[in-house]
Amino acid sequence: MQRLKLDEFQLSQSYLFIWDKLEKANYYLEQSIIHADKPLDDRLVLHLAGAPLNDGGQWDMACNLLEKYGVVPQTVYPESFSSSASSTLNQLLTTEVREHALKLRRQSAKLTASGLSHEEKVKSLRATKEELMASVWTTITTALGVPPRPDEKFVWEYYDKNGKFGKFEGTPKEFLATYTSKATDAFSLIHDPRNETNKLYTVAELGNIWGMRDVLYVNTEIERLKNAVVTCIKAGVPVFFGCDVGKCSDRTTGIMDPALHDLKSAFPLSLGLTKAERLQTNESAMTHAMVISAVHLDETGKPVRYRVENSWGADVGDKGWFVMTDAWFEEFVYQVVVPNRLAPKDLLEIFQGGDAVVLPAWDPMGALA
Known part of the structure; x- marks a missing residue:
């Protein structure tokens, strides 16, 4: 704000929110592939299924999102109902990924019975996971809208507190690099x-x-x-x-x-x-x-x-x-x-x-x- 002489400015919370949901869904399905041979009542399996997509996080998770996706101003990807009141979307996504996890487990059992090697089995399961993630993406973007891609250029126009016009044109990752310090340090x-x-x-x-x-x-x-x-x-x-x-x-x-x-x-x-x-x-x-x-x-x-x-x-x-x-x-x-x-x-x-x-x-x- 000082650098651009702005009276008000907010980064888009929705932008990191949507990518966090997508990545957490993928993370849980990857875990489901790795632990597909464990029984459903295994303590770890139950723990992972407990809250795979809730809103919380840790510092290192935020660093991951910033490094992979960058940031955008709020006006470029504004708040929506489901980003501000996320409980219903979280419930829908959690139900969806749990169902996807069971599909992967059933496929894993069939592939194991067919005699496939571990490497071939994981390759097949990950191909299925990508199809399932396409469904997750549709659910998320229906609720939140399609965000800018991390390497997709956007234009942000603004007036500073003196009424002077300014413009940034670049990608979310370039915006992060231009205006912020490195969070991973x-x-x-x-x-x-x-x-x-x-x-x-x-x-x-x-x-x-x-x-x-x-x-x-x-x-x-x-x-x-x-x-x-x-x-x-x-x-x-x-x-x-x-x-x-x-x-x-x-x-x-x-x-x-x-x-x-x-x-x-x-x-x-x-x-x-x-x-x-x-x-x-x-x-x-x-x-x-x-x-x-x-x-x-x-x-x-x-x-x-x-x-x-x-x-x-x-x-x-x-x-x-x-x-x-x-x-x-x-x-x-x-x-x-x-x-x-x-x-x-x-x-x-x-x-x-x-x-x-x-x-x-x-x-x-x-x-x-």
Whole structure:
């Protein structure tokens, strides 16, 4: 906005939304091919079928979408009913891909019985998958409209705040390269007290674009997450973070604080679960992602509270803004994303070193924020 002197500007959320749906459908059908020989009541098969196309995601998934598809202004591919209220479309697509997965499983059983080699069987199943994906594409574009292709040129015309006319002509990938920094030059720090710190972690079967970047986390102490946030804010960089937004928070006032409600005075509750125990018992997980845009420090430089930008619209909080206390950060923040250039060198080396510990597909760290 500063570069083009614009009063208002939004990227198209629908543009990345439609490609994310398409890629997640393909990802699930690829998983269905790989695991076609497992029984339907296998824990992994059931887990993968549980919510294959929901709206959530992780930082690395966003990086995949940006790298493959770029971005466009909202006026080029505007919002629609199904992108703003996605539940019905999600239900339709989920039903469709589950049915497609069963078709692939039945075909796989027939091909196995015919004596085909593994390579020939997978080739045949992927050919069928492409036919099934054509049906998914029709469903998605009927609801959302056909988006620009990532290498297809579009024209965006605008007037700046001084009334001067401007125009961009190029592809979505060129628009991303022209006006933004490289999103992939950042990575996730997490605080998962169940697991060893200073190690790289990933989650089995977690992703959105087949064959692209895995979801990776560097686990470290909560104080290092806070320090990373402070470093970023001082450098003028807002911070993407993943948290359990439903705990001890009020959407009307926009306050996020463990002391928000005095439940112990009203109920015979101990409420003594630790952060690790909440993860171990499915009491907590990353359920939402937001952005930290400011932090209030005390006289010693320690965080007191954080200014948070939510994505639920202007009717919640203070016109969409929330206040998160440092105590809430400690208990319910699990992830912050840090640019490589601002990250502690030892944690960056862990991220770049590979050899991630693989958590099971159903692990809480696999939740989509």
